[in-house]
Amino acid sequence: MLKKALESVISEKESEELISAFDQIGDVIIVRIPDSLLSKKKIIGETLLKEVKIAKSVFYQASAVEGDFRTRNLEILAGEDNTETEYKEFGCRFVVDVENAFFSPRLSTERERIANLVEDGEIVTNMFAGVGMFSIMTAKKKKCTVYSIDINPIASKLCEKNIQLNKLAGNVISVNGDAAKIVSEKLIGKSDRTLMLLPERSDEFLESAISATKSGGIIHYYSHIHADKKTDAGKLSEEHYLKVTPVKSEILGSKIVRPVGPRYYQTVVDVKITK
Numbered sequence: 276m277l278k279k280a281l282e283s284v285i286s287e288k289e290s291e292e293l294i295s296a297f298d299q300i301g302d303v304i305i306v307r308i309p310d311s312l313l314s315k316k317k318i319i320g321e322t323l324l325k326e327v328k329i330a331k332s333v334f335y336q337a338s339a340v341e342g343d344f345r346t347r348n349l350e351i352l353a354g355e356d357n358t359e360t361e362y363k364e365f366g367c368r369f370v371v372d373v374e375n376a377f378f379s380p381r382l383s384t385e386r387e388r389i390a391n392l393v394e395d396g397e398i399v400t401n402m403f404a405g406v407g408m409f410s411i412m413t414a415k416k417k418k419c420t421v422y423s424i425d426i427n428p429i430a431s432k433l434c435e436k437n438i439q440l441n442k443l444a445g446n447v448i449s450v451n452g453d454a455a456k457i458v459s460e461k462l463i464g465k466s467d468r469t470l471m472l473l474p475e476r477s478d479e480f481l482e483s484a485i486s487a488t489k490s491g492g493i494i495h496y497y498s499h500i501h502a503d504k505k506t507d508a509g510k511l512s513e514e515h516y517l518k519v520t521p522v523k524s525e526i527l528g529s530k531i532v533r534p535v536g537p538r539y540y541q542t543v544v545d546v547k548i549t550k
């Protein structure tokens with residue numbers, strides 16, 4: 276239906292491309308528009324707002340996800356200029372700000388995978404936690420304690436709000452600051468499991484992740500890997516991890532989390548470390 280509606284404004288092929296580059300988060304739509312269609316961005320926004328009944332705002336993503344906070348610039352195309360919305364995933368409620376704190380609906384399968392791996396009683400350190408998506412989903416599913424660290428004060432504030440919304444006070448602890456500093460000050464040797472969801476900078480923070488993790492604990496090491504063949508991406512990221520790690524590591528598995536560019540993948544390697 277959406278495709279049909281857009282076809283009154285752009286061609287069939289263009290509308291297919293646009294729909295594949297479109298995210299709906301609560302009542303907000305974010306659309307990436309190729310340069311060739313920028314002159315039609317307002318009408319595209321208005322058409323989307325009219326067709327997607329629950330949408331209150333349509334934004335054009337005017338920059339890539341960038342900077343230390345991994346945020347993006349959004350430009351309002353139609354509807355309310357409000358970047359805060361409520362999003363639901365696997366029975367949890369989240370307030371997110373799609374412009375001022377990192378958020379991606381495209382990581383939901385990985386969030387569910389991690390929540391299923393965690394065991395009751397674990398202490399988890401989520402080094403780059405954003406608004407607490409992984410932390411909250413995990414703590415909702417298992418009786419664990421999650422330290423949910425982020426350097427972006429807006430992300431940490433939203434994480435606090437989300438802890439209250441999901442009644443997880445005491446199970447998820449939102450900490451604002453640099454993960455390396457917080458680990459060295461408060462969390463050395465504390466965690467059974469450490470999440471490193473800042474794939475561009477995993478190598479830089481690997482020593483901190485190792486120092487946060489107990490001997491015998493698990494690290495989820497995310498990275499961006501170039502692979503000519505998609506089926507090689509997991510293996511290549513395992514090899515990369517083994518090349519850079521300073522500790523004895525048993526690889527438990529690896530996989531592609533999502534494609535991030537042509538022949539470029541976000542991957543995760545699960546490792547058990549021994550110190």
Ligand SMILES: C[S@@+](CC[C@H](N)C(=O)[O-])C[C@H]1O[C@@H](n2cnc3c(N)ncnc32)[C@H](O)[C@@H]1O
Nearest residue numbers: 343344377403404405408425426427453454472
């Ligand atoms: C790719 S996002 C992941 C967010 C979250 N795990 C999620 O999936 O929604 C990376 C996050 O790391 C945070 N960040 C960047 N540098 C950091 C640092 N040195 N210490 C703690 N957090 C940091 C950013 O603010 C951003 O929210």
